[in-house]
Amino acid sequence: MLKTGRGAEAPPFLVMDVIAAANARAAALPPGAPGVLRMEVGQPSTGAPRIAVVAAQRALSAGAPMGYTEAFGLRSLRERIARHYEDKYEVTVAPGRVAVTVGASGAFPLAFLAAFDPGDRVAMAAPFYPPYANILTALGMVPQLLPCDASTRFQPSIAMLEALDPRPEGLIVASPCNPAGTMLSAEELGAIARWCHENGVRLISDEIYHGLSYGMAETTAAALSDSAVVINSFSKYFSMTGWRIGWMVLPEDLIRPVECLAQNMFISAPHVAQVAAEAAFEGVEELEGNKAAYARNRDRLLAGLPAAGFDRLAAADGAFYLWADIGHLTNDSVAFAARMLAEAGIAATPGVDFDPARGGRFLRFSYCGAEDAMAEAPGRLRAWLGR
Structure with a gap:
């Protein structure tokens, strides 16, 4: 029998299975039947800002070869990202510390390989974004879960970190986080950052939902x-x-290691996506309009879901998710989500994707879809559950 590698044992990212099931159900619906309400995936229903699309079209029409860039991306894009940190956060970031990546998904393995060795422990709050643990495991590292709940706002604390024995080599934090949408205050994140630095723990800060917060500062x-x-x-x-485009801000000691890894693993992020991404920074008015739509969706669901029986929701400080405790309805969120799709035509993600130990009593609703669909969801759920 042929050998398989460690990566062949990586567990699935269940939301992708839910997407496939929702696609299949939508395709099988007869003409005129109510459509599937898509609340399973964190993918905005809006497209790239118009200014980004135009920039890509112009670059392609000009006949530019769109070949490889430097491994860390176009210099102009790296400079624009550095300026974003000055404009938004009033912090100076040298463009040389910026690495353009193939989405955040391409950034995680680069960061993990550069910062950690096989066998190293990397802590994270549970519930968590599943690929954190799955990528670490595939690379031979050890996810170290910090069980969090509503009492901790689904975020880690210094007390949790102090209690770890042995201490981890790394810590992943996300603010706003997926799936709960909660955030760390500036004071809380600052304390965690100091603790990590003082204790030789590499902090990985996932900030992909920055820009999407509702009243709390990022x-x-x-x-x-x-x-x-x-x-x-x-x-x-x-x-x-x-478009598969993301970035990292790296500490000085990891710049060259990450660059060498990126050269070998990805060569570079897609050239045309980099052109579009640079232009996207100028699409603020359109992007803020998208955010306002998410905020309206959030408000509708926070008002409507409790009456439908989903009344135990995490504080939705940011991102575009509601993390619902459905323990009073089921302890099998996978079966519950399957029934909800089949019987109510609503796709949502089972909590076990984000917390294998306790996720059977949780469900994640995404509210970045179309406004009319989000407005319809509470009524469908009330009818389904007989409320």
Whole structure:
């Protein structure tokens, strides 16, 4: 029998299975039947900002070869990202510390391989974004889960970190986080960043939902720690999921290691996506309009879901998710989500994707879809559950 590698044992990212099931159900619906309401995936229903599309069209029409760029991306894009940190956070980031990546998904393995060795422990709050743990496991590292709940706002604390024995080599934080949408305050993130730096723990700060917060200020770890790795993306706020373009802000000691890894693993992010991404920074009016639509969706669901029986929701400080405790309805979120899709035509993601131990009693609703669909969802759920 032929050998398979460690990567062949990686668990699935269940939301992708839900997407496939929702696609199949939608395709099988007869003409005139109510459509499937898509609340399973964190993909904005809006496309890239118009100014980004025009920039890509112009570059392609000009006949430019759109070949490889430097591994860390176009110099002009890296400079524009550095200026974004000055404009938004009032922090100076040298363009040389910026690495353009194939989405945030391409950034994580680069960061993990450069910062950690096989066998190293990397802590994270549970619930968590599944690829954190799956990528670490595939690379031979050990996810170290910090069980969090509503009492901790689904975020880690210094007390949790102090209790770890042995201490981890790394910590991943996300603010706003997926799936709960909660955020760390500037003081909380600052304290965690100091603790990590003082204890030799590499902080990885996932900031891909920055730009999408609703009343709470966003803080970047780039302003708090010289040793942290910051990961961001054009997929969420900028509505450019399929363009596969993201970035990292790297500490000085990881710049060359990450560059060498990127050269060998990815060569470079797609050239045309980089052109579009640079232009996207100028599409603020359109992007803020998208955010306002998400905020309206959020408000509709926060008002309507409790009456439908989903009344145990995490504080939705940011991102575009509601993390619902459905323990009073089921302890099998996979079966519950399948029934909800089949019987109510609503696709949502089972909590076990984000917390294998406790996720059977949770469901994640995404509200970045079309406004009419989000407005319809509470009524469908009430009818389905007989409320």
